[in-house]
Amino acid sequence: MSSEPLLSVRGVHRRFRTGPTVVHALRGVSFDVAAGSMVALVGRSGSGKTTLLNVIGGLDRPDAGTVHVDGSDVTALDEDGLSRLRREKVSYVFQSFGLIPVLSAAENVAAPLRMARVAPTERERRVELLLELVGLAD
Template sequence: MSDGAMVVVEDVHRTFGEGDRAVHAVRGVSFTARAGELTALRGRSGSGKTTLLNLVGGLDTPSSGSISIAGTDLAGLDEAGRLELRRDRIGFVFQSFGLISVLTAAENVGVPMRLRKVAVKEREERVRTLLAMVGLAEHAEQRPTEMSGGQQQRVAVARALANEPALLIADEPTGQLDSDTGLAIMQLLRAVVRSEGVTALVATHDPQLMELADRVVELRDGRIVE
């Protein structure tokens, strides 16, 4: 990993379909996200933000170009390797929260650690630490249906940090929240980057939220706007 780069994207293209029906979602994108920084991806709906995040997160593969995470070239990984990378090195936060409704906040945060077979005592201690970090220590036994949207997203952030990822990917994490709650979530992400030393890529179209980022990468029609 050279020059403190956590994410290196080089001339990445992603095309869906062929011929006249081909959709060029990402067109020759190159950028670097440094370790310990929050990078905001800015752009209107359809600009390619989500596709780019899916590529960086190993949820999709580029049509051409290269992506590396912490010095690991994603093209060199098979599906099992990508799964391991997503489980151990990357945390995801989604616009729709993605919580399991039948589980409590504490149980939701603990799910990634269960998948890694983390010892019960260590898992429970980490869950308590994370819920306290996001301001929900007193809501550990509540289920998503008993929580506000902002509280649910805080649980989602805590869950994303469960396995101490190097990279946090958040796709419009404030999209379903009112402006004040959205700002609070973005401030939380900003604080998490500083306290945990994690690198964050956050897709957003809210100018107020972008002010909290270390840098902004703007996408338009699948290309970076200089």
């Protein structure tokens, strides 16, 4: 097992401009997360939790600092690299659901596996297992 952290955030800053006002959402955030760790990100509304997660997942770019996920410098990736990162390394569970309404539960679960080009038999096995885990197999 590597001694490198799975996630490394160093000196991350992110500002937003609202008219003449500059909002400092993140100021010099730095931390590491080891593989196999469970981490909770907590704070009051407006404290920068979502901004930090968006920077880690490459949905937003920091004004300064770096983010490394599993050895990849997220802040240096192009759009193809960011798509690959989100497809293979970083996942989100949003507060509001993002299901595709015309698809069944199984088809919604299979969609990212299909995009990752998982073979049909393996995809079906994973969909069945995942639906079973959350009590939706039937």
